[in-house]
Amino acid sequence: MNFRRLQKIVMVLTCILLIAGCTSPAQNKNEEKRTVKLMFWDENAFYRQYGDLFSMKYPNTEVELASISKIYRSQQNEDFDYNEELVKFIEEEQPDILLLDPSEIKKLGADGKLTELQPLIDRDKYDMTTYSQGILESIKEMGEGKLFALSPKFSVDGILYNADLFKKYGVEPPHDGMTWQEIIDLARRFPTDGEAKERIYGFGTQNGTSISDLASTIARSQGLNFYNDKTKQITINTDSWKNVYKQALDAISSKAIYVREGEGFQGGNMEDYYASQPFLMGRAAMTVESTYMLSNIKDASEHMKDYKKFEIGIAAGPVDPADPTKTRGARLNELFAIRAGSPNMDAAWDFIKFVNGEEFAKVRSKTVSDGLSTRQGFTKDYNGISLEPLYKLQPKINLDENIRDAMPLDFYREYSPILEREVKLLEENKKTIDEALNTIQIEAQAALDKAVKDEEAKKGQKDKK
Numbered sequence: 001m002n003f004r005r006l007q008k009i010v011m012v013l014t015c016i017l018l019i020a021g022c023t024s025p026a027q028n029k030n031e032e033k034r035t036v037k038l039m040f041w042d043e044n045a046f047y048r049q050y051g052d053l054f055s056m057k058y059p060n061t062e063v064e065l066a067s068i069s070k071i072y073r074s075q076q077n078e079d080f081d082y083n084e085e086l087v088k089f090i091e092e093e094q095p096d097i098l099l100l101d102p103s104e105i106k107k108l109g110a111d112g113k114l115t116e117l118q119p120l121i122d123r124d125k126y127d128m129t130t131y132s133q134g135i136l137e138s139i140k141e142m143g144e145g146k147l148f149a150l151s152p153k154f155s156v157d158g159i160l161y162n163a164d165l166f167k168k169y170g171v172e173p174p175h176d177g178m179t180w181q182e183i184i185d186l187a188r189r190f191p192t193d194g195e196a197k198e199r200i201y202g203f204g205t206q207n208g209t210s211i212s213d214l215a216s217t218i219a220r221s222q223g224l225n226f227y228n229d230k231t232k233q234i235t236i237n238t239d240s241w242k243n244v245y246k247q248a249l250d251a252i253s254s255k256a257i258y259v260r261e262g263e264g265f266q267g268g269n270m271e272d273y274y275a276s277q278p279f280l281m282g283r284a285a286m287t288v289e290s291t292y293m294l295s296n297i298k299d300a301s302e303h304m305k306d307y308k309k310f311e312i313g314i315a316a317g318p319v320d321p322a323d324p325t326k327t328r329g330a331r332l333n334e335l336f337a338i339r340a341g342s343p344n345m346d347a348a349w350d351f352i353k354f355v356n357g358e359e360f361a362k363v364r365s366k367t368v369s370d371g372l373s374t375r376q377g378f379t380k381d382y383n384g385i386s387l388e389p390l391y392k393l394q395p396k397i398n399l400d401e402n403i404r405d406a407m408p409l410d411f412y413r414e415y416s417p418i419l420e421r422e423v424k425l426l427e428e429n430k431k432t433i434d435e436a437l438n439t440i441q442i443e444a445q446a447a448l449d450k451a452v453k454d455e456e457a458k459k460g461q462k463d464k465k
Contacts (some may be wrong), residue, residue: 034061036347038097039090041068049370050355053363057354061347066093083107090339096348098337102399105142105149105335114148115338120349121147130358132374134326134394139335141399149337150356152364153371155290157329158390159183159318163311165190165200165285174286176316176392177324180218183286183317184251190285192255201258203251204284206277206293208260212423215241215248217288220398221328222320226444227407234448237441245433249426258284274300282310288318288329291382291390295369298383312385316392330395333371407448408455414447 040046043065051063070093071085086104090113100108108114121128128136135154140147159174166173171189178186187202194200209217219225224244226236235241251257258278274280279287280297287293294312301307319327336355338348354360361375368382376391422440425431431439 032060034344034347035064036061036097036344036351037064037066037093037095038348038351039066039068039093039095039099041099043067050351053360054351054354057359058347058350061350063351066095068099087113094339096339096342096344097351098339100149100335100337102138102142102332102335102397105139105337106144106399108337109143109146109148113340114143115340115342115345117147117150117338117349117352124349124353126353127358130375130377131356132376132391132395134330134396135332135374138330138332138395138397138399141397149335150352151332151335151374152355152360153334154374154395155292155331155333155371156327156390156395157288157290157318159286159315160279160289160293161286161313161315162279162282162284163313165282165310169285171285173313174315174317176389177319178315178317179321179324180221180318181247181321183288184247184254184256187251187256187286188254190256196261199283201278201284202256203286204258204278205287206279206289208258208278209252210259210423211245211248211252211427212419214251214257215245218247219244221318222322223328223398227448232448232452234441234444236444237437241437242433245426245437249433252427270299271304274304282308291368291372291387292370294382294385314385314387314389316389319393325394326396327393328396328398330397332397408451410454411444411448411451414451415444418443418447 038046046063046065054061054063066089068089071082071089083104087108090098090108098108098114105114120126131150132154135151136147139149139151142148159178161174163173165171169190171186174183174186183203190200190202192199205213219241222240222244224240226234226241228235252259274296277296278284279289280293280300297312301309317327318329319325336352338345338352342348356374358375358378361373361378364373365378365380366382368379368387372387372390373379379387381387418440422431422436426433426436
């Protein structure tokens with residue numbers, strides 16, 4: 001029998017056993033048939049992740065899907081605006097359940113297009129005690145204090161390390177709650193000699209890093225943004241950003257950090273893809289990644305010839321030195337909300353309750369490639385590796401990152417070359433950090449002002465038509 005089919009059968013039987021005790025067949029049989037319309041991007045993915053399990057729990061409820069792909073059909077148009085197309089899609093399709101990201105929750109919630117969930121939680125006495133309080137607070141922040149959605153899973157970065165390399169070189173392994181500066185200092189305790197394609201690195205990301213990449217990553221962990229949405233100003237020439245760039249420059253200069261050569265992996269077979277990742281191949285002592293990396297390592301060990309396994313450890317972090325109890329390395333990609341005015345409110349709420357509940361978390365507890373359960377205490381390990389450190393810090397979603405989505409695309413076309421040029425001058429010691437960031441801020445602000453002006457002009461012409 002095909003292994004994947006056997007695996008699915010086992011999961012289905014497990015689900016039946018778990019749910020059977022909580023659901024009376026007679027009760028479901030006597031309930032009226034009902035339909036709920038749900039927004040999703042792919043039918044197969046929906047039933048694999050949610051639909052099959054939901055149908056077992058609620059056999060009386062038929063799920064109709066409204067494909068998000070419809071939004072992108074007009075993407076080729078020069079004046080394509082995703083937010084406008086999303087609102088149009090919701091108005092035309094009238095889905096009861098919306099699949100949204102944080103910025104969309106904020107916008108649609110403010111416009112009165114979403115249903116508050118707290119009254120439904122209170123009405124049904126829905127148990128939220130094991131739901132991540134950090135995720136819950138972040139979702140409320142999206143709705144400016146109101147709870148408009150729930151998410152059954154989230155991604156979070158941790159400090160993954162090669163325990164064998166730490167033992168070999170006599171270096172104390174990472175501990176929970178490390179800052180980026182502590183990670184960089186620890187990486188510098190590993191040797192820096194040897195050929196680039198064969199040597200050991202103290203730290204390495206999946207695709208390698210650069211000064212600007214590392215600076216952006218460190219800044220993100222501290223909640224820094226290069227743009228202020230309220231003032232519409234570029235804010236990269238500050239003391240905080242200068243300190244971040246100094247950390248990144250010192251780290252890259254130490255040669256303890258893996259820097260990608262050229263454009264990195266540009267295609268090939270899976271073995272070439274795996275071979276391009278230093279941590280996965282046992283050549284980097286540490287990396288900062290989500291559980292997706294663990295899935296990659298498992299796949300590589302099963303499919304690569306002569307793959308050398310190593311002991312993996314995880315520590316919680318990195319953290320912001322100013323707020324060491326939280327991690328900003330958390331992401332929410334699937335937020336389920338109920339459209340305001342939905343005629344199928346109870347069916348929609350039953351779906352959201354189920355996929356965010358403990359029963360669902362138990363069934364999905366061994367699946368980590370697409371994230372961790374927002375219900376704590378169910379996803380404890382993966383392939384023998386303890387995942388408990390990933391739950392130790394309170395996850396805080398970087399909502400400011402979504403501000404960038406509101407910036408004109410034309411701005412980024414101008415901004416990227418400016419950033420690349422100035423960082424190169426910085427790397428070659430032809431400019432100081434102060435000089436480089438000052439130039440970036442001045443030129444980026446001019447590019448932003450022009451892009452905003454051009455976008456407003458285009459919208460004006462569109463409104464006249």
